[in-house]
Amino acid sequence: MQIPASSPAIEIAGVPRPAEPAPGLSKRRGTPYWLLIPGMLWLTVFFVVPLVSLFATSLQAPVSDNPDDGFYFAWDFANYPEALSRYGEQFIRSFIFAGSATILALVIAYPLAYFIAFKAGRWKALLLVLVVAPFFASFLIRTYAWQTILADEGFVVNTLNALNLLPEDRILSTPIAVVTGLTYNFLPFMILPLYAALDKIDPRLVEAGADLYAAPFTTFGKVVWPLSLPGVVAGTLLTFIPAAGDYINVRLLGSTNDRMIGSVIDSQFIIVRDYPIASALSFLLMASIMAASQAGPRLASTTIDPSAAPPVRESGLQRALRWIREHTLAVYAGLALVYMFLPVAIVIIFSFNRPAGRQNTSWNEFSLQAWTNICRDPTICRAVGTSVSIALLATIVGTILGTMIAFALVRHRFAGRSTTNLLIFLPMATPEVVLGSSLLALFLNMYWGTWQMPLGFWTILIAHIMFVISFVVVTVKARLSGLDPRLEQAAMDLYADERATFRHVTLPLVAPGIAGAALLAFSLSFDDFIITNFNSGSTVTFPMYIWGAAQRGIPPQVNVIATIMFLGALGIVLLAQVLGARRRRASARADARFRAAAGAAGTSAAGPSALEEIARRPS
Amino acid sequence: MADAFKQVDDLHLVRLTKRYGEHAAVDDLTLTIPAGSFFALLGPSGCGKTTTLRMVAGLEVPSEGMIRIGEQDITHLRPFKRPVNTVFQSYALFPHMDIFENVAFGLRRRGEKNVELRVNEMLDLVELGPMARRRPAQLSGGQQQRVAVARALINRPDVLLLDEPLGALDLKLRRQMQIELKRIQTEVGITFVHVTHDQEEAMTMADTIAVMNQGRIEQLGAPQDIYDTPHTAFAANFLGQSNMLPGEVVGRDGIVTVRAFGQVVRLPQEKVSTDADRIIVGVRPEKLHLHREGTEVPAGRNTLDGVVTDASFVGVSTQYLVATSWGQELIAFEQNMGSATRPAVGERVVVSWEPGHSFGLDGGDDLNAGIEEDLREVGHYTASDAQAGLAPTPAVGG
Ligand SMILES: Nc1ncnc2c1ncn2[C@@H]1O[C@H](COP(=O)(O)OP(=O)(O)OP(=O)(O)O)[C@@H](O)[C@H]1O
């Protein structure tokens, strides 16, 4: 299986890829307009235009002291220092929280990704599936699960308190809980690019390092780490960007004292309605993320100094050490997986709970009630239906548009390629609050006489397609540019014209990438809350239902649906895996049977006899 | 497997040039490859062999020049329209198809009949019948290479391009595949253009060899002609080993007389490929004969005096190193005919050879040209010794 986000990796890191179009295949340098226009148009209308108008908003001044009187355009750059001085504290806190979460995620993810890439053997595919699977159990509900795990008087808090490790005697409503949640939520975005980069490293390089007298730590510092840097950079960005703009974790796990900048932007837009300040904050956030993502790669490229590593002596002791080291890695990887699955386990367990009160956060008694009556509250099932329809449509449209752009970028040389690349990268580098709020501003401005663009299903769909395209482009592009151009050349050499080459060679080879992109698009859309929240009007998607139900208490049916989604995704992928393995085994068996038969007949199947016979055959 | 002898035309490369930036990978190459011949392109790594093949296959667009098959200009024909197939240097097997489908690919694209039968026949030919349903990743390197050969061959193109197709095979299988390829080639009568590093392979298989160096053809001809009468030091060194004596021409009257290091050697005019006054006299090690002191040297042979400094027995022959008075070490191969009286190390000997066995090269040639690449295969070098010996003794008088 092709793992979805495996690939934002290389591209986001800005590592230049000499994507020369394959000679003989696409000599035409003309702009592939028909491939580009649909997707780029979508991004221009629903990303660039809103962003520009958001910028214009950030320069507005209030008409009067009452913000409800509205604003007028005034080149009021003073909004920026004003926003900074009012919310500088939240800015700094966001960067500290997001930075800590990113570092933690790197520390957790690197050994796990390393283990999967180099040590997992035939369990590799299964482990990868496990890494992406939690994506499918709703993000919100998993974050609620952390409330249960970290609850006061819970197992975790009691244990840590017994060891006297907690300064405030609790975790929930402290920054520790927020950083734990952020780390957890964006961990897959760290693991997948790391895995993609590590998996590309030829294990023979590591062997060569050892062969050339490098101790294991030196080999790691000199060979593995530098080669995995693109993955480190990509993972860092993909984790840091959403973490810096997030407000869900702080809302659910933190206290009001720990507000992050995402929360401020959200309330400025939705509650305070000070649009100029909210817009200025959005731009400040984007600008500082851009600055951080410029500095990040430079920081990461400082190589690890291997001379600090202890020398390893050749002895029985060394063997023991190696045993420990190898198993330490496995144990570490196992613990990382446990960390990833703990909330999912909680979600599943509590689907069998009969809550004592309204809140389904502490165990009361076992019950199948929620499972036998999923649609007791019909709004849940309606919300799930809405989410699935939107996700399916967004996946189909986004995958098609994104794949077309990816082909244009990899297969053609044209003026404006770097602009296109930038336009693909930007939506991923923009925090969701900014995407959501700017798009809302656009929709509010779409009216014709008395007709006003209604917020609801279609505006959500438009928004989802917009933010899904970039992920699709990046995923498909990675697969496409990793494709050996000689394969297509070989097809052309064997009488396949462009269409036949595309159908029989290119498409089947890129298909896993497209499937992975579609899977990613579906999960991103199904699970999105922040952007949807801005543009949904009165339409309720599944994440919005959860959010809205939080005050009244989340019914266990929500856990049931999350469990079904999770198990369903896991089941589909595992099934594909098992079928693939069975096919391979069958072909190996047929082969063995033939060899046995040939052996019985007294001829060696592997021997040169057949060739010699043919050579002697008179013709 | 061949039912009909294919009627094909000559392949012409005319002033073919391919530049990557400033660097000319192939430089003004003009060649005619006769229809139905087995043509070998031989040359050191990076000399432009693959680039040449890729231009013929249509996978690379020439910077200049023209490619024709017979009268048909195919320079700008798309790859899938050319009656040319390639066995890629790196196999380029389709990883998502099994072996059978890989081999069937070309036939299916052209909508041919009897695909099943022909593919199975071809797979049996390359001994991969039982592996038909495996994926390329499940084969060894050598097996993959055989699939690549089968996949191209089954289409019976006018020209089959082979880019070091046997590189990954073990010696035994390699010899068998050589015989097999040669047999198929004579049977189906298509033109084979075979790229190889292996000079022995080139000499045993090819009708014509082109020795390539830095994007140009150094020499073109039948293997025996190139071996016996190389035209450049590069060709002499790249194809086999040579002893080389730089000297001055002192007489020309059907026989060229050369003075080198105070010695006089002769060789026939037709073996000299230059008019220069300074030439290099070359002679292959197996053409040299050693005479122990007191034995008679037959008249008319070129002779040089020396001392045996090394003798290594290698089964069918013994390899000697003989130091001359000016410090050059000559290398000589003597057949082991069972005679008990082989010269011993330290013994004074006379080295002799037939004048007709020598060849004359332009004195301006680099004695070491083509030698580094060759070292791997032979493990000896002589010409550089010659040059080392030459350096300190420029003024050896006669
Ligand atoms: N795409 C390219 N861009 C730039 N230079 C290239 C390219 N392809 C080949 N070259 C250069 O052209 C020269 C010839 O390359 P080519 O692959 O034809 O060599 P070769 O004779 O096949 O070598 P080998 O025996 O090692 O396969 C080399 O110097 C190589 O570096």
Ligand SMILES: [Mg+2]
């Ligand atoms: Mg080559």
